[in-house]
Amino acid sequence: MTSVRAAVIWNPAKTTREDLEDPLLRVFTADEIAWFDTTVEDPGQGVAARALETSPEVVIVAGGDGTVRAVAEHLADVRADVDLGIVPFGTGNLLARNLDVPLRRTVDAVERAASGQARPIDVGWVDVEFTTGTERHAFVVMIGFGIDANMIAETDESLKSKAGWLAYVESLGRALQASDLVSFTLTVDDGPGRDESGHTLLIGNCGSLQGGFSLLPDADPGDGDLDYLLLSAEGLTPWLGTLKTMLWDSGLGRMIRRSDASESADTDDVTHGRARRIRVSLPSPRVFEIDGEEVGEATGFTVSIQPAALRVR
Template identity: 60%
Template structure:
């Protein structure tokens, strides 16, 4: 078997990965090649170099940003290779949604070598920023509002020490920077509509850390995207929103007592293949946990079964 591994040296050293892989292979023959990411190239170039060797399996070892960059290249190039994830980041959201072992490198390697591949969609967003017209892929979710503000407000040193809990610490500051606005929303071939909210999330996956399911019906392989508009203001509405997301869409579903998704006063959900957004003023966008830049208009589409992931 020819295995190509794209790894992020900011997340781990190579030696522990080599040791874990050797233990899992247990003497089985394999040709392994390693491709390191850099700050300038978070994964696309490394993935391109890795695929030039025509591997049987491509493994991406890193956080959500590294996974997104590699997935973006695979989808864009229509590469015929199966992908496996070695989650080494803060959120590891695609890995969580695909039931890849977290914080257990040997177990993740075992799934990489022996797991069955499943089709996974890739979302695309086209937008205009100060740098010009851009197109970016994503595998988890993108949006503006609370999610993007939390990324901006999160202390990077705390993120290194506390992991995803650092985002919770930034929540208060993010809330103060997210005000409700009216914006244009066009879904698939429907008529443009005006909605009000401080947060819009468009997701390929729905589960976050801690069992929170922002998009309970989201399936990364169903050929559609799910979206969420939040408009909660004041303590009462926020308490209701938290109850719906954590209890109604989380705990109750886990124990089999949850009902089908329903909108509430401050939570609106939907599904689509194309979502076009027009804002009254530029807003900061995030994509898979990374700041993308400010945009006033953007369009999101889905590429069904863009890659196969073990």
């Protein structure tokens, strides 16, 4: 297959080729672009394999977090020697937010993808255990169970298409009700397994969410480590304290104070940690999410990190 400068992978559920052509043709000629659209059956992994056959300088992904994750999964799996560019069209666009990719103007994101300086970022891998067997997936933002996963599961898709990420707020109350405390076994790196109790465990490569909210304020997508957050608040007063810790101590207040990474915002109900490998064994199935998508109910999972797995412009 003829070599091209840019292999463009686009999700027809999020954008159209016509909307992409104008900004792309400002920086590439028509014969420098190869086009590949995703499908329900192939959300990005197989498409990425075909895109690599064109020997592109850059693979440009136009879509949401799910499309970015699927393409990144294949590129990391085969250790592709190619840059990745992101043109965000999703609800969350979480990796794009964490890498300061322009979100509101397609032309700016395309220009960044075409000529921006590439930086290495890590990719996380998770082996998720379901009652039907084990599945292996990559992630570039975060995974876990609890409030975040339940909020995704409870969100109305039609409302999400109209209100964007604010639709998640509408589902928060139902997510809180579904996020009961659970005792589970947590093994960090080569340490012994220890008994923990909590309703939410998030493990991330990135930490920033919509609205400038940071769940994992110390997470760096290129540091070779995973950051994790365990929440165990139960009842109104502990929850108010948890929200203060997450919104102020770990978020806005920390930015204002310019606190360094060594300052801990942990409480009895909020625990942060860092690892390269994490193993979780659950007593019963829990709703599980990968990069903002519900993937089923997990009975356990093992997480590892692939350092510098991608080069993202």
